[in-house]
Amino acid sequence: MTAKIQPAIIEDVEEIYSILKGFNRPAYTKDLITDLINNKDSICLKITDNGKIIASLGARAEGRDAFWIYFVAVRIEYRRKGYARQLMEKFFEEAKNKGAKRVAVDTPEKELFERFGFMEVGRLPKWQGERDQIIMFREI
Numbered sequence: 672m673t674a675k676i677q678p679a680i681i682e683d684v685e686e687i688y689s690i691l692k693g694f695n696r697p698a699y700t701k702d703l704i705t706d707l708i709n710n711k712d713s714i715c716l717k718i719t720d721n722g723k724i725i726a727s728l729g730a731r732a733e734g735r736d737a738f739w740i741y742f743v744a745v746r747i748e749y750r751r752k753g754y755a756r757q758l759m760e761k762f763f764e765e766a767k768n769k770g771a772k773r774v775a776v777d778t779p780e781k782e783l784f785e786r787f788g789f790m791e792v793g794r795l796p797k798w799q800g801e802r803d804q805i806i807m808f809r810e811i
Contacts, residue, residue: 673720673721674718674719674720674725674754675718675719676716676717676718676757676758676761677716677717677719678714678715678716678717679704679707679708679715679716679717679724679727679729680708681705681708681709683704683708683717683724683727684701684704684705684708685701686723686724687704687715687717687724687727687729687744688700688701688704690724690726690727690744690745690746691704691727691742691744693747694742694744698741699741699742703729703741704729706731707729707730707731707741710731712731712732712769713729713730713731713732714728714729714730714731714738714762714765714766714769715727715728715729715730716728716729716758716761716762716765718754718757718758720749725745725746725749725754726743726744726745726746726749726754726755726757726758727742727743727744727758728740728742728743728744728758728759728761728762729741729742730762730766730774732769732771733775735770736770736771736772736773737771737772737773737774737775738762738766738769738771738773738774738775739774739775739776740762740774740775740776743755743758743759743783755783756786756787759787763811766811767811771811772810772811773808773809773810773811774789774808774809774810774811775792775806775807775808776789776806776807777795777804777805777806777807778804778805778807779802779803779804779805781805781807784807785807787809788809789807789808789809790807790808790809791805791806791807792806792807792808793805793806794806
C-alpha cells in the first residue's frame with residue numbers, strides 16, 4: 672500500500688469535493704474546502720494512494736483552544752480499512768500542536784465518532800437531511 676497522509680493543498684479542492692458530494696450535505700462546498708485549506712487556523716488533511724485522494728478531513732479552530740470538525744470523508748471503495756482512524760489520529764496530533772484542548776463535531780455518524788472518544792452533547796432533529804445531526808464533543 673502506498674497511501675500517505677499529508678496536508679491538502681488548493682489543487683486538491685475539486686477531488687476532495689468529489690468525495691464529499693456523495694454525502695448530500697449542502698454545507699459541503701468548494702468554498703468551504705478552499706477556506707479550510709487556505710486558513711492558517713484550519714487543518715485540512717488528505718490521504719492519497721498512488722496519487723489519488725482517497726480520504727480527507729477538514730476542521731477549523733474555534734476560539735483559542737477548540738476545533739470544529741467539518742468533515743471526515745473516505746471514498747466508498749476504501750472504507751473499513753482504517754483511513755478515518757489515520758486521519759483522526761493525525762488531526763488530534765496537529766490540533767494539540769495548535770493549542771487545542773477540545774474538539775466538537777455535528778454528524779449523523781454517532782458510532783464513528785464514539786470510537787474516537789466523542790460524547791453526544793446535543794441533537795439537531797432532521798438537520799440538513801433525513802437523519803438527526805448529533806453534536807459531539809471530546810477533550811484532547
